Amino acid sequence: MSVSNQSLNVLNASVHIDGKTLLDDVSIQVNPGEVVTVLGPNGAGKSTLLKVISGERKPTTGEVLLNGRSDWPLSQQALMMGVLPQSSSLSFPFTVEEVVLLGRIPCTSDHQENLDIVSKALKEVDGFHLKDRQYTTLSGGEKQRVHMARVLSQIWTESELGKRYLLLDEPTSALDPAHQQLTLKMARKQADQGMGVLVILHDLNLAARYSDRLVILKEGAIAAQGTPAEALTRETVDAIFDIDVTIAEHPVYQCPLVINN
Amino acid sequence: MTSSSKSPRSKSALLLMALAILLPTIMLLSIGTGPVAISPMEILLILANKVGLTSSEVAIQTQLIVESIRIPRTLLGAIIGSSLAVSGAAMQGLFRNPLADPGIIGVSSGAALGAGVGIVLGSIIFYEQTSPLLVNYGVSLLAFVGGVLTTWIVYKVGTTSNGTSVATMLLAGVAIGALTGAGLGILTYIADDTTLRSLTFWQMGSLGGANWNSVILAFSILGPVTFFLCRYGQVLNAMLLGESEARHLGINVQSTKLKLILVTALAVGVSVSVAGIIGFVGLVVPHLIRLMVGPDHRTLLPASAMLGAVLLLTADMISRTIVAPAELPIGIVTSLMGAPFFMSLLWQQRKRIA
Amino acid sequence: MKKLLLAVAACLPMTLMAAQKNDARIISAGNGITEIIYTLGAGEQVIAVDSTSNFPDEVNKLPKLGYHKALSAEGILALQPDLLVGTNDMGPDTTITQLEMAGLDIASYPVKDSAENIKERITALADLLGREEQGKALWSSISADLNKAKEIASDKKKPKVIFLLAMGNRSPSISGGETGANALINMAGGVNPAEKQFTSYKPLSTEALLAMSPDVILFSDRGRGTTVDQLLDIQPALKQTPAGKNRRVINLDGRLLLGGLGPRTGETVLRLARAFYKTEH
Numbered sequence: 001m002s003v004s005n006q007s008l009n010v011l012n013a014s015v016h017i018d019g020k021t022l023l024d025d026v027s028i029q030v031n032p033g034e035v036v037t038v039l040g041p042n043g044a045g046k047s048t049l050l051k052v053i054s055g056e057r058k059p060t061t062g063e064v065l066l067n068g069r070s071d072w073p074l075s076q077q078a079l080m081m082g083v084l085p086q087s088s089s090l091s092f093p094f095t096v097e098e099v100v101l102l103g104r105i106p107c108t109s110d111h112q113e114n115l116d117i118v119s120k121a122l123k124e125v126d127g128f129h130l131k132d133r134q135y136t137t138l139s140g141g142e143k144q145r146v147h148m149a150r151v152l153s154q155i156w157t158e159s160e161l162g163k164r165y166l167l168l169d170e171p172t173s174a175l176d177p178a179h180q181q182l183t184l185k186m187a188r189k190q191a192d193q194g195m196g197v198l199v200i201l202h203d204l205n206l207a208a209r210y211s212d213r214l215v216i217l218k219e220g221a222i223a224a225q226g227t228p229a230e231a232l233t234r235e236t237v238d239a240i241f242d243i244d245v246t247i248a249e250h251p252v253y254q255c256p257l258v259i260n261n
Numbered sequence: 262m263t264s265s266s267k268s269p270r271s272k273s274a275l276l277l278m279a280l281a282i283l284l285p286t287i288m289l290l291s292i293g294t295g296p297v298a299i300s301p302m303e304i305l306l307i308l309a310n311k312v313g314l315t316s317s318e319v320a321i322q323t324q325l326i327v328e329s330i331r332i333p334r335t336l337l338g339a340i341i342g343s344s345l346a347v348s349g350a351a352m353q354g355l356f357r358n359p360l361a362d363p364g365i366i367g368v369s370s371g372a373a374l375g376a377g378v379g380i381v382l383g384s385i386i387f388y389e390q391t392s393p394l395l396v397n398y399g400v401s402l403l404a405f406v407g408g409v410l411t412t413w414i415v416y417k418v419g420t421t422s423n424g425t426s427v428a429t430m431l432l433a434g435v436a437i438g439a440l441t442g443a444g445l446g447i448l449t450y451i452a453d454d455t456t457l458r459s460l461t462f463w464q465m466g467s468l469g470g471a472n473w474n475s476v477i478l479a480f481s482i483l484g485p486v487t488f489f490l491c492r493y494g495q496v497l498n499a500m501l502l503g504e505s506e507a508r509h510l511g512i513n514v515q516s517t518k519l520k521l522i523l524v525t526a527l528a529v530g531v532s533v534s535v536a537g538i539i540g541f542v543g544l545v546v547p548h549l550i551r552l553m554v555g556p557d558h559r560t561l562l563p564a565s566a567m568l569g570a571v572l573l574l575t576a577d578m579i580s581r582t583i584v585a586p587a588e589l590p591i592g593i594v595t596s597l598m599g600a601p602f603f604m605s606l607l608w609q610q611r612k613r614i615a
Numbered sequence: 616m617k618k619l620l621l622a623v624a625a626c627l628p629m630t631l632m633a634a635q636k637n638d639a640r641i642i643s644a645g646n647g648i649t650e651i652i653y654t655l656g657a658g659e660q661v662i663a664v665d666s667t668s669n670f671p672d673e674v675n676k677l678p679k680l681g682y683h684k685a686l687s688a689e690g691i692l693a694l695q696p697d698l699l700v701g702t703n704d705m706g707p708d709t710t711i712t713q714l715e716m717a718g719l720d721i722a723s724y725p726v727k728d729s730a731e732n733i734k735e736r737i738t739a740l741a742d743l744l745g746r747e748e749q750g751k752a753l754w755s756s757i758s759a760d761l762n763k764a765k766e767i768a769s770d771k772k773k774p775k776v777i778f779l780l781a782m783g784n785r786s787p788s789i790s791g792g793e794t795g796a797n798a799l800i801n802m803a804g805g806v807n808p809a810e811k812q813f814t815s816y817k818p819l820s821t822e823a824l825l826a827m828s829p830d831v832i833l834f835s836d837r838g839r840g841t842t843v844d845q846l847l848d849i850q851p852a853l854k855q856t857p858a859g860k861n862r863r864v865i866n867l868d869g870r871l872l873l874g875g876l877g878p879r880t881g882e883t884v885l886r887l888a889r890a891f892y893k894t895e896h
Binding site: 077 | 270357359495498499501502503505506508509510511512513551555556557
């Protein structure tokens with residue numbers, strides 16, 4: 001692992017609060033073109049890690065480098081890093097289009113260009129037909145996709161400041177199976193087009209199917225990492241998630257398939 | 262560009278334009294309304310004289326009523342209405358709660374207590390030793406200090422190293438409200454009859470004390486404050502998503518919150534100290550705008566500023582004509598207009614939840 | 616009586632200034648001023664009063680300007696008055712300044728609950744209105760009554776008298792020091808046990824009231840027409856006081872006290888002194 005000004009790096013980050021260790025000496029690198037998935041049981045520190053990366057929480061020790069720098073002004077960081085939270089508390093009657101437009105706040109493009117990007121981003125998440133709906137009347141899954149489109153539109157255009165990164169915190173939690181697939185395909189596509197993507201997931205098979213690398217956390221520390229085939233072994237899954245599984249080869253794709261026993 | 266994508270923006274532009282015409286109209290109407298009948302012609306003549314366009318003869322008393330009573334009063338009403346409405350809109354955005362009012366974070370109640378202390382203790386300690394004028398200024402200053410102080414306490418209670426919790430702040434606002442209520446109760450108890458009456462009248466709010474000094478004071482503080490708040494449209498839009506989300510969109514949330522809270526406290530504190538407690542403007546006005554053009558703060562803030570002025574001037578015209586030659590305190594008028602409106606809002610929300 | 620005063624006034628030689636004032640349109644703000652103006656016979660000139668002015672009954676037919684500390688400059692100017700008379704409490708200052716700028720004559724006087732102040736107010740208002748003779752007559756009749764009261768009370772043990780403001784079933788408020796009621800009690804030769812304990816009007820517990828053991832109780836119900844029996848039924852504890860046992864409970868018109876003592880103080884004090892010392896029933 002080498003720090004460069006073309007990657008997102010977490011270096012030996014630890015978070016201690018009130019004598020509890022939420023994150024214990026974690027180092028992760030996300031390169032442009034990669035999908036890195038963070039797995040782990042509840043309370044393993046996944047969301048804390050995401051907060052540390054997005055800068056919402058300062059690590060007690062260690063640091064986070066975005067394209068080689070840890071001291072970006074927030075307004076510049078916003079052009080390189082989009083973060084999709086687990087859920088959003090928006091309760092004002094914006095239209096869907098207006099919500100997605102909020103993603104363009106850090107950008108300097110004109111209104112017409114913003115509208116074009118919003119339309120494209122909505123199409124990416126299969127949400128274009130929702131454009132003129134009132135946000136507050138949407139279902140949970142629809143809302144999640146709208147926010148995904150918002151985050152996409154935020155880092156839609158390349159930035160001269162550096163590579164772009166998409167951080168997704170359980171983006172599939174409210175989605176039906178079809179849209180789960182669609183969302184991760186979209187993430188994969190963004191990576192293929194040059195973004196670095198970091199996803200938090202619970203579904204081991206979705207993670208195995210779409211990720212380049214997995215990072216599995218337990219009690220705040222990295223318990224296993226590597227390609228899906230390296231990280232997802234019967235022993236690690238049993239040790240970390242406390243479930244008895246069989247790991248098979250996926251019949252169609254070249255990735256492991258986790259089967260509950 | 263499709264018509265649907267264009268419509269909210271053109272609707273906003275239309276509303277802002279309509280308000281930009283309505284506001285000066287209402288201001289002229291306000292200058293023309295009062296117990297003394299003055300024709301629109303005379304008013305235009307006086308204004309034209311003032312600017313140096315004409316030099317016609319106008320009765321001295323008419324001129325005086327227009328120049329030193331109605332114009333200051335109209336200007337004061339406009340700026341106070343504006344800043345109360347903008348503060349309300351900003352607070353609702355900041356707290357992501359469309360029912361929030363500057364009063365909710367304790368500014369009004371703190372200012373009320375400050376002024377109460379000024380009125381009651383001032384009359385006990387300084388009675389007959391100080392000029393009444395000094396007492397008035399003292400009351401204004403204490404109202405402002407009280408407002409900022411309680412807001413600061415509420416803000417501090419709601420803030421931890423993890424940021425400011427809106428829920429905690431609202432609860433702290435309720436607690437502070439109860440405490441200041443008790444403080445006012447004590448003041449009511451120790452006040453003598455005369456002081457009690459002025460305490461009550463002050464709490465009901467009035468623009469009757471408008472003069473050029475108060476206009477200058479109000480404009481020099483509330484003008485910049487209103488302008489400052491109006492520039493926070495896009496930031497507040499982002500804040501509606503949630504504090505983390507706003508941060509991800511590149512906004513320095515902590516410092517934004519601090520600035521908005523202090524500036525709102527300043528706006529409400531100054532308004533309260535100049536004109537007493539005038540409720541519901543900060544709640545009703547942003548709501549009306551949202552009903553018309555949606556929640557986009559880039560329109561909401563300037564439109565609220567203008568509609569707030571329009572609404573308060575209308576209320577003031579009612580206040581000074583309905584029981585002439587006496588005046589109905591304007592706080593009563595706004596509450597009479599605002600409280601039923603507030604109830605209907607709650608009613609609608611209740612239906613939506615159900 | 617009033618007609619007579621007016622007739623007398625018409626025959627008197629007056630200065631030009633006073634003559635002007637004689638048909639001046641007057642606005643009076645403050646009960647302590649309004650009542651004197653009417654008693655001096657200038658009531659016809661009054662065109663509007665504030666909300667505290669409610670004696671004599673004629674004033675209730677006039678336009679009301681609201682509370683005398685919350686006057687509206689324009690409301691006053693709209694009535695085209697020549698003179699605004701009020702107490703020193705009249706306000707707000709902005710309104711007064713605006714009225715001064717509009718060229719309105721404004722006169723204000725301090726109002727206190729003392730015989731000396733009543734005299735000063737009557738004399739000043741009589742001068743202002745060109746009714747010096749009526750002023751002198753009024754004061755001499757008041758001071759005669761006050762002196763009679765003093766005679767009645769002299770060399771006798773002072774009865775303990777409290778004044779209570781009855782408010783339905785709630786505990787009544789008692790007048791402490793610096794109140795009109797306290798001044799009346801003292802002038803009529805009584806002693807108010809609450810005088811030293813607090814100022815203004817304070818609601819008092821039944822126990823504290825019994826501890827004062829008043830010989831006489833004065834009460835005002837703000838014109839609701841409560842009889843002594845009704846009062847004793849509502850506040851049964853009063854029956855246990857010496858005043859209650861001997862039924863020495865007197866209803867006092869609350870308007871006597873509102874906005875300072877005035878022209879009726881003399882007769883009231885005399886009536887009270889007679890009641891305190893039982894020289895007449």
